[in-house]
Amino acid sequence: MTQTILETRGISKSFGSLKASDSVSIDLRAGEIHAVIGPNGAGKSTLIHQICGGLRPDAGQVLLQGQDVTALSTAARARKGLGRTFQISALAMEDSVLENVMLGALGASGRPWRFLAPVMGDRALRDRAEAALERVGLQDNRQTRTAALSHGQRRQLEVAVALTLDPRAFVMDEPMAGLGAEGSKTLTGFLDGLRDQAPILLVEHDMDAVFALADRISVLVYGRIIATGSVDDIRTNPEVRDAYLGESA
Numbered sequence: 001m002t003q004t005i006l007e008t009r010g011i012s013k014s015f016g017s018l019k020a021s022d023s024v025s026i027d028l029r030a031g032e033i034h035a036v037i038g039p040n041g042a043g044k045s046t047l048i049h050q051i052c053g054g055l056r057p058d059a060g061q062v063l064l065q066g067q068d069v070t071a072l073s074t075a076a077r078a079r080k081g082l083g084r085t086f087q088i089s090a091l092a093m094e095d096s097v098l099e100n101v102m103l104g105a106l107g108a109s110g111r112p113w114r115f116l117a118p119v120m121g122d123r124a125l126r127d128r129a130e131a132a133l134e135r136v137g138l139q140d141n142r143q144t145r146t147a148a149l150s151h152g153q154r155r156q157l158e159v160a161v162a163l164t165l166d167p168r169a170f171v172m173d174e175p176m177a178g179l180g181a182e183g184s185k186t187l188t189g190f191l192d193g194l195r196d197q198a199p200i201l202l203v204e205h206d207m208d209a210v211f212a213l214a215d216r217i218s219v220l221v222y223g224r225i226i227a228t229g230s231v232d233d234i235r236t237n238p239e240v241r242d243a244y245l246g247e248s249a
């Protein structure tokens with residue numbers, strides 16, 4: 001049986017009278033990309049925040065490799081192997097590519113730090129950072145100022161930062177946002193190969209990317225999952241077509 005790496009069990013979250021998550025159960029299995037799609041305001045970000053620790057569910061649990069992490073902070077979940085990339089980049093734009101990954105590796109080590117300079121001389125951290133950069137194909141850009149990277153390369157750099165924590169699962173919030181057609185295609189190819197490293201829970205509006213990448217898709221509407229299935233299941237599901245995809249799928 002395929003191993004479940006990340007799971008929510010009946011998580012619910014209300015804002016006043018609005019049920020942004022309504023008993024959401026979703027699982028991410030080893031080796032897969034599981035996409036979450038849905039119209040604006042369906043509750044995708046709310047779901048991601050509860051999985052990553054930014055929001056506490058009113059009810060239900062989040063499990064990482066079978067362990068209940070619902071009460072843990074974002075940082076504690078990250079140390080347990082939840083690799084997150086953000087809709088809005090958290091990179092230090094004036095620092096070099098390598099410096100960004102080194103800081104990530106330092107965070108992973110759990111050691112306190114005050115100044116970047118001594119950190120850059122730490123051989124073990126540097127090796128870890130270099131390996132992550134190589135894994136995402138940015139080794140030739142290590143000295144580049146992060147602001148000079150393309151949007152797509154920044155996404156790859158975020159993944160490199162996440163890799164320093166040796167993630168068991170990735171959670172990605174709209175990685176294609178802001179990329180042109182060419183950039184989306186390149187990043188799609190990159191994410192395709194990344195699922196072997198760790199499975200990916202992917203929130204994404206770009207349907208070309210979703211249909212190209214997803215092993216399974218869950219459709220969220222008004223805080224509820226109305227369907228989970230393969231690309232073909234979802235494309236041909238009449239309820240999904242009515243609620244979200246329209247006739248273009």
Ligand SMILES: Nc1ncnc2c1ncn2[C@@H]1O[C@H](COP(=O)(O)OP(=O)(O)OP(=O)(O)O)[C@@H](O)[C@H]1O
Nearest residue numbers: 015018019020038039040041042043044045046047
């Ligand atoms: N902190 C909050 N306080 C009050 N309402 C909120 C809060 N966060 C989200 N909501 C509401 O919850 C619902 C779900 O929002 P959410 O951002 O999770 O949807 P989404 O599917 O991520 O949307 P989008 O695709 O536009 O990013 C929306 O109606 C939103 O207005």
